[in-house]
Amino acid sequence: MVYSNERLALSVREVSFLKLLCTNSFTIGQLARHEHVSPGFSSQLVNSLKAKTLVLVDSRGSERLVRLSDASHAQAFKRLVDSRPSAKVESWLSGNSLEVLVLASFRDGLTIPAIATESRLSIPTVYRVVKKLQAAGVVVRTGGKVLVSDAFVESFANQFADNVLFQLQKQFNGHNVYARVRKHVVVRSDGVFVPDFAVPTGLNALVEAGLEAVLTSYRDYYFNLDCVKRKLSLEENFVHALLLTSVQQRQDETVLGLFWAKNGRKLDRVLLRNLAEDYSVELNLSGVLRDLRVAVDLANKLR
Secondary structure: OOOOOHHHOEOHHHHHHHHHHOOOOEEHHHHHHHHOOOHHHHHHHHHHHHHOOOEEEEEEOOEEEEEEOOOHHHHHHHHHHHHOOOOOHHHHHOEOHHHHHHHHOOOOOEOHHHHHHHHOOOHHHHHHHHHHHHHOOOEEEEOOEEEEOOHHHHHHHHHHHHHHHHHHHHHHOOOEEEEEEOOEEEEEEOOOOOOOOOEEOHHHHHHHOOOOOOOOOOEEEEEEOOOOOOOOOHHHHHHHHHHHHHOOOOOOHHHHHHHHHHHHHHOOHHHHHHHHHHHOOOOOOHHHHHHHHHHHHHHHHHO
16 A cells, blocks of 8 residues: 555554564564564564664664664554553554544644645545544544544654654754644754755745845755645745744744735735644734834934
């Protein structure tokens, strides 16, 4: 089976291996015998789990001993399994389920069409996955949205996505500050080299559109956890800048207020509101502009 995003997916066998490794360490041969697969296939599965930093492999003579890693997402998986000791998690956590859980676990959940759009899965596929997760008792549908109802499942999904982000952001080769919203990531980096999947956004893109600001050595970029490049609208660039300033002590609020005052009429207000809601950021720039006008008036009076 081909999943929409291999980085946010686990196969049935991978989940079975992880579930077994929650109880003890095993050699690759022992895993193969327990799961009734060939040693070669067992080795491939272990290598896949190792690449996702879910397991560690130690050499022991001519054999390799596999154990659950200490990484946060691996330990979150163990807590999930411990909370449901009799559950067949491999039957509902495998395939596209993990990606759907990542999308549905953010704040107030997401509608099925929105999940389909962000995951690039078909709507019927999303319905099937959601139905399977509902039967397992880990998601609910309310108010037209899908929400994760199991705290251990939600924690694992988010920790897993954060680990994917961590592996990708290391390619920026510098000091990075980032914000993740579901699969969307906006990063401010001073790295000289950035990966091909990163697209300039935020203040950098706004300067290109007429923002009067002196840029520092840091640059703003957008990427998605599926690493598919997208062309961003000016409205998205603006919302990305707002998202970054919300995690940077609002240090760019004033300059964004100036951009809004000068260029706000050029922006699609409906699209802007939808994007702000999508990224859970505030569009309250009127207060910033008011404070700015007061500061300018005071400066003029003191001259």
